[in-house]
Amino acid sequence: MSTTPRERNARCSVARSLDVLGEKWTLLVVREAFFGATRFADFRARLGVAPDVLTARLETLVEGGVLARRPYRDEGQRQREEYVLTEAGAELKTILAAFVAWGDVHRPSGFGPSTVYVDRDTEEPVRIAFLTDDGRELGPEEVSVAPGPGALSRSA
Amino acid sequence: MSTTPRERNARCSVARSLDVLGEKWTLLVVREAFFGATRFADFRARLGVAPDVLTARLETLVEGGVLARRPYRDEGQRQREEYVLTEAGAELKTILAAFVAWGDVHRPSGFGPSTVYVDRDTEEPVRIAFLTDDGRELGPEEVSVAPGPGALSRSA
DNA sequence: CATCTGAGTTGGAAATGCCAACTTAGCAAG
DNA sequence: CTTGCTAAGTTGGCATTTCCAACTCAGATG
Numbered sequence: 001m002s003t004t005p006r007e008r009n010a011r012c013s014v015a016r017s018l019d020v021l022g023e024k025w026t027l028l029v030v031r032e033a034f035f036g037a038t039r040f041a042d043f044r045a046r047l048g049v050a051p052d053v054l055t056a057r058l059e060t061l062v063e064g065g066v067l068a069r070r071p072y073r074d075e076g077q078r079q080r081e082e083y084v085l086t087e088a089g090a091e092l093k094t095i096l097a098a099f100v101a102w103g104d105v106h107r108p109s110g111f112g113p114s115t116v117y118v119d120r121d122t123e124e125p126v127r128i129a130f131l132t133d134d135g136r137e138l139g140p141e142e143v144s145v146a147p148g149p150g151a152l153s154r155s156a
Numbered sequence: 157m158s159t160t161p162r163e164r165n166a167r168c169s170v171a172r173s174l175d176v177l178g179e180k181w182t183l184l185v186v187r188e189a190f191f192g193a194t195r196f197a198d199f200r201a202r203l204g205v206a207p208d209v210l211t212a213r214l215e216t217l218v219e220g221g222v223l224a225r226r227p228y229r230d231e232g233q234r235q236r237e238e239y240v241l242t243e244a245g246a247e248l249k250t251i252l253a254a255f256v257a258w259g260d261v262h263r264p265s266g267f268g269p270s271t272v273y274v275d276r277d278t279e280e281p282v283r284i285a286f287l288t289d290d291g292r293e294l295g296p297e298e299v300s301v302a303p304g305p306g307a308l309s310r311s312a
Numbered sequence: 313c314a315t316c317t318g319a320g321t322t323g324g325a326a327a328t329g330c331c332a333a334c335t336t337a338g339c340a341a342g
Numbered sequence: 343c344t345t346g347c348t349a350a351g352t353t354g355g356c357a358t359t360t361c362c363a364a365c366t367c368a369g370a371t372g
Contacts, residue, residue, distance in 0.1 A: 048160070
């Protein structure tokens, strides 16, 4: 066979995204960042994650360009570091919204949606969907997945 | 504090989705299912995943309603089981598309997009986006995240 | 200089993942 | 009716990752 799993994965955007986002806790850290967490203790208290794991995840997210480490200083305190979403991090909103949409339907909690996405200005609810260039909305079943220019042929 | 991390996670659709999808290899198994893999050996050859891990992931995905186990029989062979996407599984296309879109921009391979999503009928390219009920498209920066009815207040 | 506080580090046990070798079930050839 | 073949796993041993608790560190304040 001419394409190894390793080569296939290197060419796959899902796999490359998961290099940064795929470990346990990572997406939950990002979720809390969207809810306003910036400090080590924020993330730790909200998630209950072990501190060594949190250290490792924050590190990976900073290296991956999702979070930026930024100094801050509370009055009467020394300077410390906090973690804020970069632009790349902010664009993960799409991925989280996709998880929320799927989970609300297929893994319901029984309490209704935990999170809603709304138009910043009008507060209208907003959903995640497939859209053609001319603005038609398509359901997932109307969309087909095809190898793109960066794909290796599956001649194996 | 009144909300433990455990309670918060139980109410969070991201966390509940990740219960099924969040382990290593899981989303890559789903990706290969979208590319047509159905059999144990398909997944194994394409991903290079260890067989015991693959067994565990397929099991979790079946229990989570993403894949269905279905008997098949090749001529001259005994009956075996294959794994096909359920409707819930097919709706993960949105999540994968969000990963692809993010990865293509923020973790480029240098070879172009590995996967493209197109209109099944017209082959027009399709993208994933936020949409209001009246069909306006919003960029991620125009969308705000708010706690929904199923959320616990963050009184901690 | 002693204390407090946020942000980690360290050490050891438990769980998870990886790899290679083995097992299992039934069909077909002989 | 036994032997071999094949897909789909299981098993055992080792390496890595996660979890938890306790400890460290560094600078601001009294």
